[in-house]
Amino acid sequence: MIDIKAKAGVKDGKKKGVAVSCQCQGEALIIMEESIAIIRTIMENLKKANETMYLMVLEEIYENPGILTGEDSKEKVKVISEDLKKTSLN
DSSP: OEEEEEEEEEETTTEEEEEEEEEEOSOHHHHHHHHHHHHHHHHHHHHHHOHHHHHHHHHHHHHOTHHHHOOSSHHHHHHHHHHHHHHHHO
């Protein structure tokens, strides 16, 4: 089970931001399947609502792969990618 809550807004009239809370419970396979379903549903709904915003999200993910990998930098993502290639070749 994955429970996600996100609320965009302005804090104390100063900074814009998004507060996110996420709680995951269950086996890894279930969490993986639910995660993919959540991302797919969000992207499908955004594309239907506003295709320009949908494309902006795709661009942001492309420029910042850490969004999907959970890593902070492109360099870390590159190292992980190289490690996965080596592992899959063995």
